[in-house]
Amino acid sequence: MTKIIELPTILADQIAAGEVVERPASVVKELVENAIDAHATQIDVVVEEAGLKSIKIIDNGDGIESSQVENAFKRHATSKITTREDLFKISTLGFRGEALPSIASVAKVTMNTAVAGQSGAFIAVNGGKIVDEKSSASRKGTEITVSDLFFNTPARLKYVKSLQTEMSVISDMMNRLAMSHTTISFSLTHGDKEVLRTTGNGQLQQTISAIYGVKSARQMLEFSGHDLDFKISGYTSLPELTRAGRQFISILINGRYVKNTSLNKAIIKGYGSKLMVGRYPVTVLNIQLDPLLVDVNVHPTKQEVRLSKESELTELIKKVIYERIAKENLIPEALENL
Ligand code: ADP
Ligand code: MG
Secondary structure (H helix, E strand, O other), X not given: OOOOOOOOHHHHHHHHHHHHOOOHHHHHHHHXXXXXXXXXXXXXXXXXXXXXXXXXXXXXXXXXXXXXXXXXXXXXXXXXXXXXXXXXXXXXXXXXXXXXXXXXXXXXXXXXXEOOOOOEEXXXXXXXXXXXXXEEOOOOEEEEEEEOOOOOOHHHHHHOOOXXXXXXXXXXXXXXXHHHOOOOEEEEEEOOEEEEEOOOOOOHHHHHHHHHOHHHHHOEEEEEEEOOOEEEEEEEEOOOOEEOOHHHEEEEEOOEEEOOHHHHHHHHHHOHHHOOOOOXXXXXXXXXXXXXXXXXXXXXXXXXXXXXXXXXXXXXXXXXXXXXXXXXXXXXXXXXXO
């Protein structure tokens, strides 16, 4: 008889990790998102060897109560949603309760965490097994270190690209997190080199300047617009400040960085014939909408979304970008022809 058995927890977590933890940058993304959800105003990320040796994230957020620390590492355990209805109006970056158990199943994790006014907790998890747990004297917030990523999944380790590539993906991810949360002060350090530092003063243009340089930031045009369902705002470059890749377009929906081809295209269309073939603008587009209009529960990494009224939104984006560029007397053709 062929037996059908439930997989042991650690194995199930490792299977989930295959989707959530693709590379070091995925760890950075998930942990920084947790710090953001915990209302941190300062988030410092220190990575060694492009995150493969270690990734340390220190935040000054809410912390986790000692009694809850073990739960945080359980699969599908979350403090962010409780009912079915919550799933349709997600206002946090996390909600799947998968990141910590997934990461801990393919790495060595230590966490020090404390809520205000209480003594803190320390936990160490190796490849999904809790190896140490004790109380600790921590200040409010959470410090989490992920070492030896993929030490027990050699196939995944082999798939990881060069340190340089992995570091640039981490850096890209941090840039987007910083642009989507301008009131948080972020830093990213690789070895002894500071890669990014933002002030957290709420000025998007200053964050852009920390990322793309003062000169580029000065050459960007501020835009905003809205219709009944959507509010959009951000910065986009003059047509002369373009780049060879689409990766300089960042789209943020309710503070979440998303990948969406239609919205990308809408931005480019707004430029009409002003962009040369193969050239793309540098754009940061913030979209605010009722969470009911967006389904983020499409993929474990939560970067793909399904939008209701997508065509209404693309029209709005195209029009707002077009009108902003036209203000600089740059576009002769009519909006209807784009
Ligand atoms: P999710 O973010 O989807 O809830 P995670 O596995 O990422 O799932 O985290 C599990 C839980 O651990 C979170 O719901 C949260 O309560 C807690 N947590 C994780 N990281 C932090 C942090 N940096 N600060 C405070 N709480 C945290
Ligand atoms: Mg999370």
